[in-house]
Amino acid sequence: MIQFADNTMVEQLKKIWKECFHDEDSYIDFFFGEYFHDESTLVYLIDKTPVSMLTLMPAKLHEKNGIRKVYYVYAVATLPDAQGKGYSSRLLEYANEITKNSTFLQPATKALENFYERNGYSSTIIRKMIRIKREQLELDEKSQMELKAATITSERKRFAIKELRAEDSSLYKKIRDGRLSATNYIEWEEYELAYAIKENAYTGGKTLLIDDSYIVMVREYEDVLYIREHTMPSNLIMELVRQLLTDSNLQECSVHLMRTDNLQANETQTIMSRFPVERGKGYFNLAFE
Template identity: 25%
Template sequence: MKPEETVFHEITLQDKAWMDQKFAEDDRNACEYSFANNFMWRNVYQVRVAELHGCLVVRFIDGEIHCFSFPVGNGDKKAAVEELLAICHEEGIQLLIAPASEQDRAQMLEWFPGRFLIEGDRNDYDYIYAREKLATLAGKKLHGKRNHIARFKDSGDWSYEPMTAENIEECRTMTYTWIHMREEKWNEEMNQEISVLHEAFDHMQELGLVGGVLRRDGQIVAFSIGERLNSETFVVHFEKAYPDLQGAYPMINQQFVLHECEGYAYVNREEDTGDPGLRKAKLSYYPDILLPKYELEESGVVYADPKRDAPYIQEIWQKCFGDEEDYIQFYLKHRMTRENMLVIFRDGRPVAMASFLPVQYLCNGAYVDARYVYAVATLPEYRGQKLAEQILRFAEEKYQVPLILSPAEESLIRYYENLGFKNAFQGERKNVSGSDITALEVKDTEPVACMEPVTPEEYVRIRDEKCAKEGYVHWDVDAVSYAMELAASCGGGTAAVSCEDKNTRNEQEDDRDILMYDIREKELVILETTLSDDALSQVLPQLMEETGTSAASYGRERGMIWLPKTMADLPVAGDGYLALTLG
């Protein structure tokens, strides 16, 4: 008999009392933490429950995915996780815990450093609103909701009533009409939701659910069902209204909160599951809390935590690259997030790392999501274990998007080729110094370049307009903002460049170019420019004089790309455009 079978059992109504007690001990405000929610979904996800070390743990099975809730209650949560690890190892699977709160995340980083990949799922975040906001719909932002409700009330013949044994069958019948009205959009997830809804109809009283019904001309046109979630929050599990009836949804929303949520400070309206229409609808009520929820997956490669792991990252960086502490700190502050640097732990600390920064890659005429790989490094004393390769292989499998990088040294090209990377971005740096500067001086008969301040938004727009072609790497405004600030911190700058008089320029036809540079030991380093070599020759002497530099370099860094299997047959543009390497 497997260990799981000795402790976990199918959830039944007899589990309600002890599970309610455990939920109350933690008083969590995520929608999953209620007995009714777990019971109603028991058939869809084969829900099992157990008490481990004084904690409640719920197990879900969805196809090949086995998932456990974070331990709930006043028991020994760490011991409960350790037992879950033992159960999963006996079964030959990796432990996956979800959902977990912000506090759970911090606790797991302390208890099990380097053992769990922890990431948030925006599609699973709960929308939580102040009860008073939903009840009154006061303020300019919710003016549209009030207008929709006014249109619903125009008929004059409407009423609200609690859901009871007398009207629940009418609600059940209404769902069949609702399904028919949405049959063009129907899918398996909707089938599952309807089956769960009918579980709610069947067990309203036993589960402690509360419902509300909206009628128009005597017919039910909307209903809502929810329950007490914790000491200050009510959760709405279901809300159905005829989609072609103006104002029906905002009306049942408001009336249900008015009548059934008195005494609560907040109303949790659950997640949007990534559905664009549902997300727009939930955001239109302006949530007071967008509650993060995390997945914690046992893994040999994990995300570095910006706070806890920063000293170790800095040590790896300095030993491997020799960069100044100020630069490293600048990068960690502005570019490192909770979910873009992968590391491997050994001896209780990170010893190998690589950043994976989000970019977009123009491939086969369309932009696709990609990752720029930066700062691949392993502490010298841990080399020879192929840790960097493990991180890259993990990233390939996890992200399933193109990976782009610029090898720091020529010797690394063969290494990356052996990992499946292909040369995709041609690069060459040119140097100007000494007598070359005199040759580049601007003649009196030629127009003097006008350099003006440029915003990150303008920079991105000009860059896209001038450079976008097959194999182009697009950086977003946040990335360019970082690059501009970094350049400025190195004595450099960023400008929009034009050889035209700005007073006579046609503002409808912005033909300016961009130029970003920094200063390195009296050398002017052009990080990126869309100027032609001829145009740049008119700018360099002027810029070198202003910056007091005696030499300059310009051009592009070479780069490589790895494509996932789904894109493996696509041709790689050998002359793609990378330019900025925004670490």
């Protein structure tokens, strides 16, 4: 039996999450305390007990002729002793029935990519990243051009940086939508952006307002600075990377690129969907991973 979970099922859902993803209890409590709500999580029940789950996060896909409501599929999980019985596949099929094939997701591994492909998903949006070492930012202009990176001038600009909180999600959304909105852009709702800011902060990251004009979401992980999303022109984001690396004393940064960035990506990730998007033409960087 499939239905939306309610608050009486939360402890069982936490058990599924723990056994599948092995996250700290505090992070699991954070998700269910800050995001979970009625009609957000589908469950497969055996004897009235959840054994499999997935969460649907609403968003909007900007198409040529209008806006389509879509849903990001997050935290697909089945108890280990219930795996291999098709429960996750049935949840995915039900999710696509009620959303009219309007779901998308980011597979964590190649094996999961194959699993989702068998469940009707296609690789559509390619998230592009560039990984930069600190020494690359100190090259001269000629070398920068040879690397097809942004031109780094000899001038050093210090950006004015303010940290945004969840209550600033409307400002984040305004800047994000204004800079990124275009055909095949996936727009997050304010509720999800507020959660993204809180989740990023919970895991040690920061959401930054740069010069009162741009937004940048950053997180440090294993001595690498990750810029999960930004709205800055290519030359300015490289200058900001220099400043952030210098201030943090880190040696490396990975930047998720906008479609308009003229930087040469050296890493990619795949987003899969049940709705059509011309491959490589969409934008979706701010994923929950």
